Amino acid sequence: MFFDVDVEARVGAHDIACRFQAEDGLTVLFGPSGAGKTSTLNMIAGLLKPRRGHIRVGGRVLFDHGEGINLPPEARRVGYVFQEPRLFPHKRVRANLLYGAPDRDADPDPQLMEVLGIGPLLDRWPRTLSGGEARRVAIGRALLSDPAFLLLDEPLSSLDRARREEIMAVIERLRDAIGLPILMVTHDAAEAERLATRTIEV
Amino acid sequence: MFFDVDVEARVGAHDIACRFQAEDGLTVLFGPSGAGKTSTLNMIAGLLKPRRGHIRVGGRVLFDHGEGINLPPEARRVGYVFQEPRLFPHKRVRANLLYGAPDRDADPDPQLMEVLGIGPLLDRWPRTLSGGEARRVAIGRALLSDPAFLLLDEPLSSLDRARREEIMAVIERLRDAIGLPILMVTHDAAEAERLATRTIEV
Amino acid sequence: MLTGAEWGIVALSLRIGGVAVLVMLPIAFALAYLLARGRFPGKILLDGLVHLPLVLPPVVTGWLLLLAFAPTGPLGRIIEALTGGTVLFRWTGAAIAAGVMALPLMVRAMRLSIEAVDRQLESAARTLGAGRWRVFRTVTLPLSVPGVVAGTVLGFARALGEFGATITFVSNVPDQTQTLPLAIYSQLQIPGTDATVFRLAVMSVVIALAALVASEMLARRAGRGQHVL
Amino acid sequence: MLTGAEWGIVALSLRIGGVAVLVMLPIAFALAYLLARGRFPGKILLDGLVHLPLVLPPVVTGWLLLLAFAPTGPLGRIIEALTGGTVLFRWTGAAIAAGVMALPLMVRAMRLSIEAVDRQLESAARTLGAGRWRVFRTVTLPLSVPGVVAGTVLGFARALGEFGATITFVSNVPDQTQTLPLAIYSQLQIPGTDATVFRLAVMSVVIALAALVASEMLARRAGRGQHVL
Amino acid sequence: STRGPLVLAAASLQESMNAAADAWARAGHPRPVISFAGSSALARQIEAGAPADLFVSANERWMDVLQRDGRLMPGTRATFLGNHLVLITPVSSNVRVTLKPGVNLAEIIGNGRLAMANPGVPAGMYGQQALERLGLWASVVPKVVRADNVRSTLALVERGAAPFGIVYATDAKASKTVRVAGIFPDASHKPIRYPVAQLKTSTNPEAAAFRNFLLSPKGKAIFRRYGFMTS
Numbered sequence A, B: 001m002f003f004d005v006d007v008e009a010r011v012g013a014h015d016i017a018c019r020f021q022a023e024d025g026l027t028v029l030f031g032p033s034g035a036g037k038t039s040t041l042n043m044i045a046g047l048l049k050p051r052r053g054h055i056r057v058g059g060r061v062l063f064d065h066g067e068g069i070n071l072p073p074e075a076r077r078v079g080y081v082f083q084e085p086r087l088f089p090h091k092r093v094r095a096n097l098l099y100g101a102p103d104r105d106a107d108p109d110p111q112l113m114e115v116l117g118i119g120p121l122l123d124r125w126p127r128t129l130s131g132g133e134a135r136r137v138a139i140g141r142a143l144l145s146d147p148a149f150l151l152l153d154e155p156l157s158s159l160d161r162a163r164r165e166e167i168m169a170v171i172e173r174l175r176d177a178i179g180l181p182i183l184m185v186t187h188d189a190a191e192a193e194r195l196a197t198r199t200i201e202v
Numbered sequence C, D: 001m002l003t004g005a006e007w008g009i010v011a012l013s014l015r016i017g018g019v020a021v022l023v024m025l026p027i028a029f030a031l032a033y034l035l036a037r038g039r040f041p042g043k044i045l046l047d048g049l050v051h052l053p054l055v056l057p058p059v060v061t062g063w064l065l066l067l068a069f070a071p072t073g074p075l076g077r078i079i080e081a082l083t084g085g086t087v088l089f090r091w092t093g094a095a096i097a098a099g100v101m102a103l104p105l106m107v108r109a110m111r112l113s114i115e116a117v118d119r120q121l122e123s124a125a126r127t128l129g130a131g132r133w134r135v136f137r138t139v140t141l142p143l144s145v146p147g148v149v150a151g152t153v154l155g156f157a158r159a160l161g162e163f164g165a166t167i168t169f170v171s172n173v174p175d176q177t178q179t180l181p182l183a184i185y186s187q188l189q190i191p192g193t194d195a196t197v198f199r200l201a202v203m204s205v206v207i208a209l210a211a212l213v214a215s216e217m218l219a220r221r222a223g224r225g226q227h228v229l
Numbered sequence E: 001s002t003r004g005p006l007v008l009a010a011a012s013l014q015e016s017m018n019a020a021a022d023a024w025a026r027a028g029h030p031r032p033v034i035s036f037a038g039s040s041a042l043a044r045q046i047e048a049g050a051p052a053d054l055f056v057s058a059n060e061r062w063m064d065v066l067q068r069d070g071r072l073m074p075g076t077r078a079t080f081l082g083n084h085l086v087l088i089t090p091v092s093s094n095v096r097v098t099l100k101p102g103v104n105l106a107e108i109i110g111n112g113r114l115a116m117a118n119p120g121v122p123a124g125m126y127g128q129q130a131l132e133r134l135g136l137w138a139s140v141v142p143k144v145v146r147a148d149n150v151r152s153t154l155a156l157v158e159r160g161a162a163p164f165g166i167v168y169a170t171d172a173k174a175s176k177t178v179r180v181a182g183i184f185p186d187a188s189h190k191p192i193r194y195p196v197a198q199l200k201t202s203t204n205p206e207a208a209a210f211r212n213f214l215l216s217p218k219g220k221a222i223f224r225r226y227g228f229m230t231s
C-alpha cells in the first residue's frame, strides 16, 4: 500500500474529504472542477493541514491527527508540479531547475532538458517564458528534486501534442523503470487511460 | 475577410512573424509551445506592438505600421481570455465579471453563469477559487464585455470533460448564432476538430 | 489629564498634521506614479528633488521655506497677492513645513506599492475596454492601497513629529505654530517641567498609536481580497 | 570647493550615517519580517514602539537617549562597564541617534515588500526540500529587495539629515558629533554666513543624490528578473 | 483685533517674559504671544522678513545688525536688562572655582564636558570671550560641547550629560538641580545687556504699549524678581 490517505479539511466554506489507498504506479485523481483535487494534493504535500485523518506514503507517516504527527513539507520528499507554474521570478531557469536538486552546482540532466525542450532556456528569466515553456520548467524542477513520489496537477495542459507524448513517455519511465509512485490530476481521458494504473474519483 | 493579419515582432531574442487571413467562424491557431501564439494574440489585442505590418479585423484597421495607426487596446473591442486567468485580485468575482460589461450594475446573465457554473461564486475573492473556477470566471469576464471578436488562449485547459462540453457548446453558439469571429489557441485535437472552421499553423 | 492649554496644543498638532497630509496625499501619489512609471529625462533629478527635504537638515529646509515665503520671497509675494496675508508665524506655515517634510516618505512608500502592481492586470483591464484613466482608478490605485496607507501613516507621523523645519520657518508661536514637538522643546528648556514634558510626550505617542491602529485596520479591510492577513 | 574642516564634516557625516544604517539593516529587516508575518500578542505594541522615533519629536527622542545613556543611566552604566567609556558627545552616540531615527523608515519600507511576497512561492520552495531558513534566504529575502533598498535609502537619508535628536543627545562637538546638519545649523545662527551654509547644504544634497542614484542602480540590477524596468 | 502682540524673546527670558505677559494680561490687555529661541536664530527670522511686533535680544550685536538693515521702527530701541555669566554644575557636585587667569579649569572639568551655547548665540559669545580673556580658552576648547541656546545648555547640565556649563546667573537661579560653581568677572566679557525694539513689520496696536510696560518700573520689577539687573 504505497499511498494511504484518509483526510478531511475545510477550505473557506467547503468541506473536502478524500479517502483512498493506492499501490505504486500512477493513480489518476479525477473529478469536476472545484471538487477538491488540488486541496487533496496540498494536504499530501504538507501545504494544507487536514482537520483529521492520516496520510501515509511508502510506509512513512506524513500526517496523523491522532498521534500529532505532521511532517513539514520539506521533509516529505515530494515532487509537486503545481496547477500553475510557480517559478521563482528572481531566479533564472537554471537556478529554478536546480533549486531542489541534491547537487546544485551540477548542470541539469541533459537528457531531461532534451525531452522537456528547455535546454536553450536555461539562462532566461521566468517572466520571458511562454505558458508551455514555464510549465515544462516546473516539471523539470520537480523531477530534479530527487523526490520519493510525485504529485502532478494537470502537468500536461498547455503543451502541444508532440511534447505531451514525450513527457508522457518520461512519466511512464519514472513509473515503471524507477518505480516512482505518482498521483496525478488530469481531465484528459486519453491521458488518463494511457498512464493510469488506477483512477480515483474525488 | 474578417481577420487580415500580417505582423512581425521581436520578443527578447525571438523574431515572431505571423500572416493569415480568415473569414468569420472559428479559427484555430496551432503550433508548438513557444511558437508565438500568445504573442500573436497580444498583437491583435494591442498589448504588443508589431514592428511592421497591419492588423485589420472586421473591416476596422486596428494597426497599420505604414499609416501610423495603432488603436489602444480599449478601443479594439476584443474579448480576450488569457492563457492564465488574470483576475483582478482586489475585486470579487461579480465585479470581475462585470468589469467590462456595458451595464455594470446589472447582474451577470444567469444563463451564462449556469453554463460556466460560477453562479455560487459571485461573492468570492479570486484567490479562493480553484484553477478551473478561475478560468471559467475569466471566460465569463471576456464574454460579458460585449466584444466584437474573441481571442481565446487555451480557454478549456484545466476543465473537466462535462464542463468543457458545455462551454464548447456556448462557443459554437457564439460562432454560429451571433456570428462572433473567434481566434483560438488549443492543443486539443478533438477540440480543434469540433470547433474549427479552419486551422492556422504558427 | 491635560490642561486646557495642553489640549489646545494637541488640537493644533492634529489640525496641522492632518491638513498637511491630506493636502499632500494626491501630490505624493501623483509624484510616486510618475517616478514608478514615467520615463522622461530628468527623472533622477525629480527623484532627488522629492527626497531633498529628507536628506537636507530640517533647519535648512526651514530656512529655504523662510526665504521663499517671506513677504519679499517669490512664494510669499504670490500668497500676499492672493490672500493679502502671510503664512509666517501662522499655523498654515507650520502645515506647509510639515507637509514638505512628510512628502518624501509618502512618495517612497507609495512608489514601492505602485511598482509592485502586476502590469498584466492593467493590460487585462484595457482589453476589457477600460481607458488609461479608468484602469488607473480601478486597478492601479486600489492595488497600491498598502503603499498609500503606509505612506500616509509615515507622513502623518513625520508631520506630527516635525521640529527643525517648523521652528526655523515659523518659529515657536503659541496657538499658531507651537505643535507638540515645539511645546515639548519649550518645556525642556524650562527647569522643573518634567511632568509636563512627560504628559505631552505621552500624548504624542497616544495619537501616533491611534493613527497606526486605524491604518492597520484600514489596510486590513482594503487588502481583504489580496493578502491573507 | 570645501575647506579642510568642511571635508572633515562630510567624512564624519558619511561615517555616522553609514555605520548607523549598516548596523540597523539586519535589525530593521528582522523587525519588518516579524511585523509582516508574525502573529503574536503585543504585535501592535511592537509596531507602535518601532514607529516611536518617527512620531516623537526628535528632541524628545534625543532626551530619552540622553537619560538612558548618561553615565548614570541604565544603558550608560552597561556601556561604561563593558568598554570603560561613554557614547555621549562621541561619534558613536551620534550614530546611535541617527540609527534610532532611521529605524522606523527602514522597517516600514521593508515590511511593505515582505507583505507583497507571494507566499505560494515559499510553499513551492518548501516542497522542493528547503527548510524555513533556506526559504527565507533564497526566496523571501531576495523578493523583498525593493523594500530593502528603499528602506536603506530612506534610512541613510534620514540619518544624514538627523538633527534634533543628535543635538539633544550628543550635542554639537566638532570632529565628533558635528555632522552636516549640525554644522549648518551652527552657521545658520550666525547672520552673514550664507556662503558657508550654502556650500554645506549643497554637499548634503550631492551625497544624498549619489546615494539615490546608487540605490536605483542596485534596485534595477536586483530586480532584473522581476520587473520590467 | 483681540490678539496680543507677537514677541520674539531670547531663550533666557522664558519665565520672566511670561510673568510680564501674565501681568499685562491681568491688567486687561490681550496676552502677548511669545516665541523663545536663541537671540541669533530670532534675528535671522526677522532678517528674512518674518512679521513680528517686538524683539528682545540677549545682546546688542544682533539688534545692531537689524538696525543697520532697517528692520527696527526708529526710536523704539531701548536697553533695559542686565545679567551675569556663571559656571554651573549639578547640585550633587561640590566643586567651586574662582574664575581668574591661571586657574586650571581644564583639569577641573577632567574627563567631562563643558556645555556652552553655539558661538552665534549671545550666551556662547559671552562665554567664549570670557574664557579667552582669562586665557583658559585654548585648554578647555577640546572639552566644549555646544547647544542651540542658553536653555539647551542648561538642560545638558541638568540631565547629567555634562558636569559643567556656562549660562546666565538667571538661568542658574531658575533651576533647582544645578548650582553656581563660579562667577565670571564682569570685566572678562562685554556687559550682558538686553535691548528691546519694535519691528518695522509690527502692526499690532498693543505692541508699543507692551513695550512701554516692559520698560516701566512695574515691568522691570518683574524681571528683577527673576534675577535680572535693570537700568
Ligand SMILES: Nc1ncnc2c1ncn2[C@@H]1O[C@H](COP(=O)(O)OP(=O)(O)OP(=O)(O)O)[C@@H](O)[C@H]1O
Pocket: A011, A012, A013, A014, A016, A031, A032, A033, A034, A035, A036, A037, A038, A039, A040, A083, B127, B128, B129, B130, B131, B132, B133, B158
Ligand atoms: N479560501 C477559500 N475559501 C472558500 N472556498 C475555497 C477556498 N479555497 C478553496 N475553496 C474551494 O474549495 C474547492 C476545492 O478547491 P480545489 O482547488 O481543491 O479544487 P480542484 O478540484 O483542484 O478544482 P480545479 O480542477 O478547478 O482546479 C473549490 O470549490 C474552491 O472554490
Ligand SMILES: Nc1ncnc2c1ncn2[C@@H]1O[C@H](COP(=O)(O)OP(=O)(O)OP(=O)(O)O)[C@@H](O)[C@H]1O
Pocket: A127, A128, A129, A130, A131, A132, A133, A158, B011, B012, B013, B014, B031, B032, B033, B034, B035, B036, B037, B038, B039, B040, B083
Ligand atoms: N521577453 C522575452 N525575452 C525572450 N524571449 C521571449 C520573451 N517573451 C517571449 N519570448 C519567447 O517568445 C516565444 C513566443 O512566446 P509565446 O508566449 O508567444 O509562445 P506561445 O506560442 O504562446 O507558447 P505556449 O504554447 O507555450 O504558450 C517563446 O519562445 C518565448 O520564450
Ligand code: MOO
Pocket: E010, E011, E012, E013, E037, E038, E039, E040, E057, E058, E117, E121, E122, E123, E124, E148, E149, E150, E151
Ligand atoms: O539668546 Mo540666549 O538667551 O543667549 O539663548
Ligand SMILES: [Mg+2]
Pocket: A037, A038, A039, A083, A153, B130, B131, B132
Ligand atoms: Mg485544482
Ligand SMILES: [Mg+2]
Pocket: A130, A131, A132, B037, B038, B039, B083, B153
Ligand atoms: Mg502561449
